[in-house]
Amino acid sequence: MAEVPPAISRAGVAGLILAGGQGMRMNGQDKGLVMLRGEPMVAHVARRLAPQVSRLIVSANRHVDLYAPYGEVLRDGEAELGAWQGPLLGIxxxxxxxxxxxWLVVVPCDTPFLPRDLAARLVGAAKSAKAPMAYAMANGQRHSACMALRTSLLPNLLAYLRAGDRKVGLWQARAGAVEACFDDAPDAFMNVNTPEELARAERYASQ
Structure with a gap:
């Protein structure tokens, strides 16, 4: 496992797994609980992220008891904004x-092969650019849901949501996010959104 550089230790960095989606392309299944090689997908994500952060949080809309073994579970959404409103509510x-x-390092529950140095590289990219946020880029593809952001951005995000906006990329641009390059690990951001992608992930994991 890659070591976190000393300059960017786990101290002061929390991790968040987004598990609040409806799983529409997975026939309505709770994607974090879909089985991959005998374990819920969230277990794979948590195992990758937990060693990189000081504490782990899971944002979910349902099955809170089933997510509890993997982190502190918080329900996404709030009375004012409602639930099922997209990843920014979970963030x-x-x-x-x-x-x-x-800092908060955010990852989705359907990305089971995340880099083992994800947090260090995201936070490092943001700090190097003196930016409040960084998101992953790999071989020209943007992975907006894999990001590190300063926790002081909460008021900024709430204002954006209260204005009615929900697009992740638009908020990141307005907040001054920068990209972190992961061209060396494009497969690490493989998403599992459909049964077909789950089959592909099974094949990849067995290699």
Whole structure:
């Protein structure tokens, strides 16, 4: 496992797994709980991210008890904004729950092969650019849901959501996010959104 560089330690960095989607392309299944090689997908994600952060949070809309073994579970959404409103609601919940940390590293529950140095590289890219946020880029493809952001961005995000916007990329651009290059690990961001992609992930994991 890659070591986190000393300059960017786990201290002050929380992790957030987004598990609040409806799984429409997975026949309505809760994607984080879909089995991959005998384990829920969230277990693979948590195993990759947990060693990189000081604490792990899971944002979910359902099956809270089943997610509890993998981190502190927070329901995404709030009375004002509602639930099932997209990943930014889950990120807002994570930011609210991680205010004692300086950074929050966010990943989706359907990306089971994440880099083992993801947090260090994302936070490092943001710090190098003196930016409040960085998102992953691999071989020209943007992975907006894999990001590191300062927890102080919570008011900014809530204002964006209250204005009615939900697009992740638009908010990142407005907040001054920069990209972090992962051209050396494009397969690490393989998403599992459909049964066909699940079969592909099974084949990849067995290699």
């Amino acid at each position: 807002a919940a994570g930011l609210a729950g991680a205010q004692q940390e300086a």
